Amino acid sequence: MKKLSILFFLFFLNFNTSALPYSTEPKEFVSELVNDAINKLSDKNLTNEEKSKYIEKIALENVDIKALGLYTLGELRKSSEKKDLINYQIAFEKYFLKSLTSRLSDYSSSKFEVTDFEKKSANYTIVNSEVTPEEGNPQIKIDWRIYTKQVDKPLIRDLIVEGLSLARTQKEEFASILSSNNDDISILIKKLEEFSQK
């Protein structure tokens, strides 16, 4: 019985540390989260599936995927039917998680350092960071748009790589797909689903 209790305790401990709670201060939040992700992605004891699952878990908890999905949909979010929006959000979440894991894997051998931050408003703080790739490629500046309306739960809304916003790039990519298909949201949903199933 004592052994069983210890096993339960260890299981509980492992469960709790499988996705660490990060700081509520934007600068520390980004630093802890990204270093955690990089450590997991470079852990040779984990399978690719385990790594992907972990990244998906921390993304679901710490990225404002719902707001990001609505932002990238542009003006169409105001005129779309509720049913279409729900289907879009489901497809977007799967698409986002898959592309995020793929993007992070590309930089898993890099060194990451948070350099500064700037509180833009009550809702936003921009955290500045630098990524140094292993192969001697130039340093990359990455700014993180952190949504801080809920003070105890900061959320990532955008990554700005060398001044290029990923959210804006995605929004303009989706806008192009929509405009060449008469603003038919179902075509966009289909393309997102096809990407997730690749």
Next chain:
Amino acid sequence: MIKRIKNLFISAVIITLISTVGLKASEECFEGFSRSVFKFNMVFDDIILEPIAKGYNKLPEPIKAGTGNFTSNVATLLSIPNSLLQGNIKQVGHATGSFLINSTVGILGFLNPAEKIGLKPHREDVGQTLGKYGFGPGCYFVLPVLGPTTARDSIGLIADSFLDPFAHVTIQEKELFGMSGNSLDYFSVKGTTAVDFRSDNITNFESLERNSIDLYSSLKSIYLQDRENKIKNSTDTQDDWGNLDN
């Protein structure tokens, strides 16, 4: 006669492009054609540029760094007149100082001692200068091999070849401070600049290619954002999250 036809053609292109400068950058000049050119450029990249860039990446780091410094130093020459035209005297000083120090102490620009003493010139071209003067980007299109551009930036590209001291002594084969060259020198340096840039971005480009649903639109967005940032000399992004904050 050929020179006259060439001048007429350039004038016609400029007039056509000027008429589109009022358009928003997100608008396409001729999307179907641009998408075809984009496909051609991707094949060109797959067959020629990417393999060369991958080979270049295998060179020893000092050679790569030296080559990057050399091409950057040559590009600084175009920044000097453009910084002046933009009224940015501080940048004129940075660009001139950097070029002089790197070309002499830095052994023809292969080393970058200017950076160590705090001289960091921005890269400026005529497209950026026109942007500073308030000219909108105009419509967007893709050029064979050269890649994405806008009406304003393509006019700038033509003007660059007249304003750039390096183009002056190479393409136009004129003498400047006792130095001259030829077209081959110009295109060798431009080609090396492209290879150096491509080699720095192997991972970034592969990642973008793998994660885009419409790569043409992703690259268009990236190009337009990059040009906006270069014109305002800042990487501060616009806040257009609007009513999602409520």
